[in-house]
Amino acid sequence: MEVVSISLFLLLAVVVSGAIARMLPVSVPTPLVQILLGGLIGLSTSYRVELDPELFLFLFLPPLLFLDGWRIPKDELFMDLPTVVELALGLVLLTVIGMGLFIHWLLPAMPLAVAFALAAVVSPTDPIAVSAIAARVPIPRRMMHILEGESLLNDASGLVCLRFAIAAALTGSFSAGNAALNFLWVAGAGLAVGVLFTLAVTRAKAWVTRGWGEDSGSQVLVSLLIPFGSYLLAEHLHASGILAAVGAGVTMSFAEISRQALAATRMRRNSVWDTIQFALNGIIFVLLGEQLPAILACARQTVAVTGHASPLWLGLYVLALVSGLLALRFAWVWVSLRLTILRKRLPGAAGSPDWRLVAATSFAGVRGAITLAGVLTLPLAMKDGSPFPARDLAIFLAAGVIIVSLILATVALPILLKGLTLPAEPSRQAEEDAVRIATAKAAMRAIERHQHALAEQHDDPDLYAAAGARVMDFYRERIDGLSGEGSDMMRAQDRLVSEFRLVGVKAERERLRALLRERAAGSETARKLTRELDLAETRHRA
Structure with a gap:
């Protein structure tokens, strides 16, 4: 003991x-x-x-x-x-x-x-x-x-x-x-x-x-x-x-x-x-x-x-x-x-x-x-x-x-x-951009294959085409932003999006706490939403 x-x-x-x-x-x-x-x-x-x-x-x-x-x-x-x-x-x-x-x-x-x-x-x-x-x-x-x-x-x-x-x-x-x-x-x-x-x-x-x-x-x-x-x-x-x-x-x-x-x-x-x-x-x-x-x-x-x-x-x-x-x-x-x-x-x-x-x-x-x-x-x-x-x-x-x-x-x-810098090492930004573009293209190809497979199995192909297009638009924006001359602007926008998203997450947390105090939200719902907010905050603070 x-x-x-x-x-x-x-x-x-x-x-x-x-x-x-x-x-x-x-x-x-x-x-x-x-x-x-x-x-x-x-x-x-x-x-x-x-x-x-x-x-x-x-x-x-x-x-x-x-x-x-x-x-x-x-x-x-x-x-x-x-x-x-x-x-x-x-x-x-x-x-x-x-x-x-x-x-x-x-x-x-x-x-x-x-x-x-x-x-x-x-x-x-x-x-x-x-x-x-x-x-x-x-x-x-x-x-x-x-x-x-x-x-x-x-x-x-x-x-x-x-x-x-x-x-x-x-x-x-x-x-x-x-x-x-x-x-x-x-x-x-x-x-x-x-x-x-x-x-x-x-x-x-x-x-x-x-x-x-x-x-x-x-x-x-x-x-x-x-x-x-x-x-x-x-x-x-x-x-x-x-x-x-x-x-x-x-x-x-x-x-x-x-x-x-x-x-x-x-x-x-x-x-x-x-x-x-x-x-x-x-x-x-x-x-x-x-x-x-x-x-x-x-x-x-x-x-x-x-x-x-x-x-x-x-x-x-x-x-x-x-x-x-x-x-x-x-x-x-x-x-x-x-x-x-x-x-x-x-x-x-x-x-x-x-x-x-x-x-x-x-x-x-x-x-x-x-x-x-x-x-x-x-x-x-x-x-x-x-x-x-x-x-x-x-x-x-x-x-x-x-x-x-x-x-x-x-x-x-x-x-x-204070103010000390080591000899510069080669920038890895180009490597990172190339990897992001390659993974985005792979994701788009996989989404397109899955979209066609679902459309063949069901009677309403427009539903699957619209859903797949929404996801692929996200990847197209990434590719366009990283492969063109506006890559720096794209990264600046990403930083601002993360900043705005964190502001939104903070507001969501405060409102969720208020709903809990008012007993307008149950504990299980609060736990699930808290986990989603934690993941979102972790992603945008990385």
Whole structure:
């Protein structure tokens, strides 16, 4: 019963933190509010969350990474794939090695393997935290795509490195050759399991749907089970469950193209996954805040591991780690952008990227949910039963890096992003117009065939001709507007139509509420009309 009460309390804290973040007069990222609220909970209640590292990893990471892989724009990812790979793999390896050695030099009491583990958990970035920070100063779309792609891949690469570092700490030995071979198996098999598992499940689901129809609730539940199933299967094969979840998410987006679900199913599924993403990310940050009082209470004992007496040294160590991460990221981003995105997209342009672009990309490397989830998976004890060395110190430093990176990005990103533009990417308007015209022509041909078929079967062909003509007029207007010189005017008219339609929807809602209060409309009628108005509003706000 206590576990259920704590879970409900954490969910309530996530809801309250979101409301508080919107009420504040200044722009404060929701993750920071959640951390502060979690700290208040830790100070004011007797509840204490005892986190099982393996359970924590299993419950939080597979669905979050699966959703990242599912929703990330694939075309934009492939367009800047060299930059993304350099940031997600090259920068992670540089961070693990460079920061691992730096942490061990800075804190000799922390074993080298544990220092590498800490470096591995602070290497992944969190685009959700960046989005929250830049809510009022929008990040250029192309930069956000790069950050999303980097986060998707560096989550997996950082956590795989963490796995090797923990194994080295537990066994006391490390072989680069064996680690390289093991990495190939762990990564390759993990991705393969995620891809094959998802294809098998989606094919089975499509077969059942073709034969016996589709149930929206079951479809949503299957999508929730896929990341956990792929994770467990990969771990059973001693491969990476994290990479299996990522591979499953990427495969899901392609599998859905050929095996489309009903529109109602997609809407429900998107709503469920949006809620899960919001809840899991929020709970992780609230948990970080809830754990902070206990971590700070042990600060004096923790700092004793470093050979100092004052807990202020812990703050200095956090600042040193953040400075080292920023310096490494700035240097790597500068080189990466110079070698890839600028040279590739702007032939003949200057070789040096704008320093504001480099600085913004560097500060956007905010640490968040994945870092916390990773550091909390550090084992509680060694194989001989002794406490895992410097575990509390590693957790404190990782938590400090998350908080400080969030604060720095909150201050720096709005300044750096103001007026900043990335090198222009090719316009997709022509592609969109061509696709709209092609789909409209296909719709007209299908309507015409169906119209003739109905006219042959019934005695009143004029009825079907008139009904079909009304629908085809809509498609003809689309084709004429997009294929002629008046395409810009057509788009302007569409925007105005959407604006007027939203005004009408608002008036319909107000009148419907009045009719309900007057008991002139029944609840079932109101529910049906409300759903239709919701769909109309969603369409015209898109």
